[in-house]
Amino acid sequence: MGEGMSGWQAVKLVVNTLNLSTLAGVLVGLVGRARFSRGPRGLFxxxxxxxxxxxxxxxxxxxxxxxxxxxxYFDQQPILVKHEERHSWQYFCLIGLPMLPLYLLAAAWSWLRTGDPASRNLFERLASLKDGNYTERPVQPFGRTLAQTFRRR
Known part of the structure; x- marks a missing residue:
């Protein structure tokens, strides 16, 4: 196990490698021309x-x-890193890549209900809206969300 990594974090690292979710992240990072480094607790x-x-x-x-x-950015925001680490556990629990379409559905539901993709997104709520630097928006009628969207365009 790596420094500062618990047994369960090591299991998550292995499972998220085998379920191809971390590999998918690496591919997205390569397309986005990102630089890679090791983070804490089995994260990259x-x-x-x-x-x-x-x-x-x-x-x-x-x-x-x-x-x-x-x-x-990560060194200055350890709470945000913990929020993102909770998302890595969600990939673990959902056996990897099924997390992506489920997350998109949850974001769409949240947007329909609040005009914001995070406020009623189950995955963001479970990872802590506050820790992710999100402001919770109240539920509003669908018509208001649509009106706001078209007003912005």
Whole structure:
């Protein structure tokens, strides 16, 4: 086991490697021309990510946390790293890549209910909205969400 990694974190590292979710993250990082490094507790970082999607300070695929920022971004935000680590456990629990379409469905549901992809997203709520730097928005009628969307365009 690596330094600072528990037995369960080592199991998660192995399972997220075998279920191909971490490999998928590496492929996304390569396409986004990111730089890779080892993080804490069996996690890896992909920094300097160049693509504009998804729009997030950081996002996780398997045991890999990707960001457009440099490595210091993670060093300065240990709570955000814990939030992203919780997402890595979600990949573990959902046997890898099924997490991606389920996450997208949860984000769509949240957007329909609140106009925000995180506020009612089960995965973001389980990872802690606050730790992920999200502001919880109240549930609103579908019509208001649609009106807000079209008003922005």
């Amino acid at each position: 970082y992909a920094t300097g990510y160049k693509l504009r999607f998804p729009v997030a300070g950081a996002f996780t695929i398997g045991n890999l946390i990707l960001t457009k920022h440099d490595r210091a």
